[in-house]
Amino acid sequence: MGRLTDIDPHSSGAARFSYELRRHRLKAGLTQEQFGRRVGYSESLIGMVETCRRIPTEGLAQLCDQVFGLDGVMHALYLDAWPPLPPVPxxxxxxxxxxxxxxxxxxxxxxxxxxxxxxxxxxxxxxxxxxxxxxxxxxxxxxxxxxxxxxxxxxxxxxxxxxxxxxxxxxxxxxxxxxxxxxxxxxxxxxxxxxxxxxxxxxxxxxxxxxxxxxxxxxxxxxxxxxxxxxxxxxxxxxxxxxxxxxxxxxxxxxxxxxxxxxxxxxxxxxxxxx
Missing domain, CATH: 3.30.870 (Endonuclease; Chain A)
Incomplete structure (x- = not known):
């Protein structure tokens, strides 16, 4: 499941999102599997997001706020790390x-x-x-x-x-x-x-x-x-x-x-x- 020290939250916006997701999940006492079931994502995908190997969706960031009872914190981190994409195919x-x-x-x-x-x-x-x-x-x-x-x-x-x-x-x-x-x-x-x-x-x-x-x-x-x-x-x-x-x-x-x-x-x- 990894340790919080595996990710340096100061290295990039993406790393900060991954670090905070793992920190809040552990604080809530949830495994990756349990958290994944609550937000409708697989355990493996949650693991990849927490280790900066997969970009989360904006919807997942909003669900994180709902599950952890945060007032738009994770959504704001998402927008900081991944600004809206240009209109591409x-x-x-x-x-x-x-x-x-x-x-x-x-x-x-x-x-x-x-x-x-x-x-x-x-x-x-x-x-x-x-x-x-x-x-x-x-x-x-x-x-x-x-x-x-x-x-x-x-x-x-x-x-x-x-x-x-x-x-x-x-x-x-x-x-x-x-x-x-x-x-x-x-x-x-x-x-x-x-x-x-x-x-x-x-x-x-x-x-x-x-x-x-x-x-x-x-x-x-x-x-x-x-x-x-x-x-x-x-x-x-x-x-x-x-x-x-x-x-x-x-x-x-x-x-x-x-x-x-x-x-x-x-x-x-x-x-x-x-x-």
Whole structure:
């Protein structure tokens, strides 16, 4: 069942929620199984929430207040740890939450600038290409993608290590002026203290990575979930075997990447190409 000292409540908002949930449960004299029955969740899920391995729902936070007789304390801790998510597609909600929760994100994209680094024009061109999408849905998804970038401004936001194929710098997405502005913005982001961008050059031995983009979320150095792009849409996976395989693949791709300083020069050269 663990001890209260297993979680440092000062390390993050998520840790504070987990610590307080366990503290109040033990104070009430309830086991994880007994508490789970009262709120309608399994013992294993309660255990994962208490050890920061699973993000609770807002409904669970509210039920905690009811069971423990608290006046919105757990709900307030929840909102502090996990602010309302941006308006993203349902299949992407889990990963959008991890972008705010993780201490580090490792990204690989062989085709496009990652969503966290996209300008509004670039994002709109990509999103509006979806067959049958309405103007209202385009606006909603573009707004959601722009809001995701707040992860880069949070004091406890994640370190982001992004690998991009060289072809991303030269792929015509929209008109030339839009691509130039996108690459200018990418160069700005590359100098953010919590961001590392490395370009994987043409001819690199990273062929397996060309199959598709993926992201790895880490918590204090430990990979715990991944997002894999696929058709018709990507998915978030927590299966350990898949995580291990993608970590290995990411490391292999990074071994073929240029240094951060050389990568920045390549981005700046690409800006001049599109001018």
């Amino acid at each position: 349902e299949h992407f909600r889990d990963w959008a939450a991890e972008e705010l929760r993780a201490t580090a994100l490792r990204l690989w994209d062989p085709l496009l600038i990652p969503g966290l680094f996209q300008t509004e024009q670039y994002a709109r061109w990509i999103i509006e290409c979806a067959p049958g999408i309405t103007a209202e849905e385009i606006d909603r998804r573009v707004a959601g993608r722009m809001q995701r970038k707040k992860a880069l401004t949070l004091d406890d936001g994640p370190m982001v290590l992004a690998l991009l194929d060289e072809g991303v710098l030269h792929r015509p997405i929209g008109h030339a002026a839009a691509i130039r502005r996108q690459l200018e913005y990418l160069a700005e982001v590359a100098q953010h203290p919590k961001v590392t961008i490395q370009i994987v050059p043409y001819g690199a031995k990273a062929g397996a990575g060309l199959i598709g983009a993926f992201g790895i979320a880490e918590m204090r150095g430990v990979p715990y979930t991944v997002y894999v792009e696929a058709q018709p849409h990507g998915r978030t996976i927590g299966e350990r075997g898949m995580i291990a395989k993608l970590v290995t693949r990411y490391d292999a791709i990074r071994g073929e990447a240029h240094s951060q300083s050389l990568s920045l020069r390549m981005i700046e050269e690409a800006v001049r190409k599109w001018t």
